[in-house]
Amino acid sequence: MKHLPNLLTFVRLFLTLAMFASWWPSAPASAARPYPNAAGVWLVRFSLAAFIVAGVTDFLDGWLARRWKVTSLAGAILDPIADKVLVCGAIVGLLAVGMPYWFAALGGLILFREFAISALREVLAPRGIKLPVTFLAKTKTTVQLLALAGLMILAFWPVWGIDWPVAQLQKAWLWAEMLFFLATLVTSGPASNTPAPPQER
Secondary structure, eight states: OTTHHHHHHHHHHHHHHHHHHHHGGGTTOBTTBOOSSHHHHHHHHHHHHHHHHHHHHHHHHHHHHHHTTOOOHHHHHHHHHHHHHHHHHHHHHHHHTTOOHHHHHHHHHHHHHHHHHHHHHHHHGGGTOBOOOOHHHHHHHHHHHHHHHHHHHHHTGGGGTOOOOHHHHHHHHHHHHHHHHHHHHHHHOSGGGOOBOOOOO
């Protein structure tokens, strides 16, 4: 059981790849162009399910590691990597299916920050300085995942079989946009990037 937390982290990476791969057949689609066949509908539903399960493993792996006292340096390294792959995969996937320009701008800022922090970790690691996964960093990831899940649902709303009124759909889009904007603000904050001594997950 001591390897289960790290196994969940690898599961998150696999689900991210599966989610991203399931979007390729739908690249020409958008909210205004629903899927033309049952296979496309299934792929969209699978991608959302994979994203949600992957997001749940983000909470479980660290929680189980601390509860069972099987924290490890490998887990501390893999966990933020898996988080970034999941978030970046969802952003790139949504861009591939034709999200509007504002999403490209905000998503670009998040991608820049995530890659910049990863590069900073590589530079600081030989000096014995780590950027640990803090509570604020976990909060940031949670807001990102919630915003992206909402956008995934709305971007493919025809496949859910829900006949939403236009006014209700527009309101839902507004809330999703605000949440993603909040996720971008939280991501850009410097507080979660303060170097600290090495620690395990």
